[in-house]
Amino acid sequence: MHVTLRQLEAFIAVARNLSYTRAAEELNLSQPAVSMQIKQLENQIGQALFEQMGKKIYLTEAGREVRQYARTVIQHIEDMEAGLASLKGLERGTLSISVATTAHYFAPQLLSIFCERYPGVNVKLDVTNRESLVSQLENNTVDMVIMGRPPEEIEVEAGTFMENPLVLIAPPDHPFTREKSIQLKKLEDEVFLVREKGSGTRKAMEMFFAQHGIHMKTGMEVSSDEAIKRSVQAGLGLGIMSRDAIQNELQLGHLSIPDVLHFPIMRHWYVMHRKGKRLSPVAQAFKSFLLEEAAAILNKGGAAPPPHPDALPPPTPATPPQEPAPAQSTAQSTGTYAPAQPQKVLFGADGKPIPPAPKK
Numbered sequence: 001m002h003v004t005l006r007q008l009e010a011f012i013a014v015a016r017n018l019s020y021t022r023a024a025e026e027l028n029l030s031q032p033a034v035s036m037q038i039k040q041l042e043n044q045i046g047q048a049l050f051e052q053m054g055k056k057i058y059l060t061e062a063g064r065e066v067r068q069y070a071r072t073v074i075q076h077i078e079d080m081e082a083g084l085a086s087l088k089g090l091e092r093g094t095l096s097i098s099v100a101t102t103a104h105y106f107a108p109q110l111l112s113i114f115c116e117r118y119p120g121v122n123v124k125l126d127v128t129n130r131e132s133l134v135s136q137l138e139n140n141t142v143d144m145v146i147m148g149r150p151p152e153e154i155e156v157e158a159g160t161f162m163e164n165p166l167v168l169i170a171p172p173d174h175p176f177t178r179e180k181s182i183q184l185k186k187l188e189d190e191v192f193l194v195r196e197k198g199s200g201t202r203k204a205m206e207m208f209f210a211q212h213g214i215h216m217k218t219g220m221e222v223s224s225d226e227a228i229k230r231s232v233q234a235g236l237g238l239g240i241m242s243r244d245a246i247q248n249e250l251q252l253g254h255l256s257i258p259d260v261l262h263f264p265i266m267r268h269w270y271v272m273h274r275k276g277k278r279l280s281p282v283a284q285a286f287k288s289f290l291l292e293e294a295a296a297i298l299n300k301g302g303a304a305p306p307p308h309p310d311a312l313p314p315p316t317p318a319t320p321p322q323e324p325a326p327a328q329s330t331a332q333s334t335g336t337y338a339p340a341q342p343q344k345v346l347f348g349a350d351g352k353p354i355p356p357a358p359k360k
């Protein structure tokens with residue numbers, strides 16, 4: 001059956017008015033043109049839609065059936081037109097955004113202000129590590145991503161909107177907290193807890209140590225910033241983390257930032273999408289919001305684009321990023337803090353380390 005929208009519109013008008021003449025006036029067509037549309041529709045359906053008795057016309061049973069469906073079809077078309085019109089503006093739409101694990105410490109605050117401003121916008125937020133953000137960009141499955149450094153492997157349009165200093169974190173009773181201007185070399189006596197491979201923070205940390213010729217002793221690999229913080233508090237090692245991730249712990253005195261030379265590792269937060277991507281009005285509004293307002297809202301330094309996102313002081317001869325080092329003793333006698341040994345620790349569902357079984 002080949003039914004056209006024009007036939008359905010003519011039919012609905014005649015059925016409503018029970019008059020070809022009035023339907024033709026309503027549709028701005030001639031009366032024979034309307035009759036022609038109805039005839040063609042009846043031919044397609046194979047049944048009469050109207051019957052004439054005296055001077056009046058009536059819907060047949062088939063006509064009543066067709067009227068019901070025709071109304072629905074026309075209604076859907078009208079809804080589609082209205083929907084498309086509102087998508088052109090900011091009344092409605094979906095923002096699909098993915099952020100680096102570490103960015104989840106500030107992204108919800110920004111989204112809540114944005115959503116208050118545009119209440120019709122529906123947000124889909126995915127939190128994942130750098131590696132999977134890059135593949136989302138590659139596959140064009142999100143409007144945009146927030147992460148620590150534009151990828152080299154694909155072409156993106158990236159704008160930096162906020163500083164992202166990576167700081168060294170230690171337990172508050174670590175001997176480092178009583179020293180000033182600590183030499184980087186001293187970090188070789190410590191064990192570092194690292195994020196999983198694929199994490200941008202881990203990559204930046206490895207590059208930093210490699211460019212300074214520091215041999216990093218790697219302890220546990222932990223795929224969550226929260227678990228790294230708790231492990232550092234528990235004395236399992238030191239960590240390097242975005243300052244955005246440790247605000248609460250600093251305020252509560254659960255973690256400290258030792259004064260080590262060359263720190264912080266200055267990075268920046270970027271918003272980016274595939275080069276040439278056609279952003280929806282909602283996505284475009286969110287991008288502008290980040291670039292123009294995010295730093296002020298979060299009370300942070302705006303980001304003058306750095307010469308290189310991972311800009312570092314002049315490097316000593318570079319060594320490649322280190323693979324996890326074998327266990328070594330790094331015990332020191334000062335203070336209450338005993339530096340950790342590299343070790344395997346299991347984590348419970350709550351992200352807290354599960355203590356080892358007591359020794360027999």
Ligand code: PGA
Binds near residue numbers: 100103131147195198
């Ligand atoms: P991460 O990302 O959470 O994967 O470490 C931070 C970043 O992209 O720098």
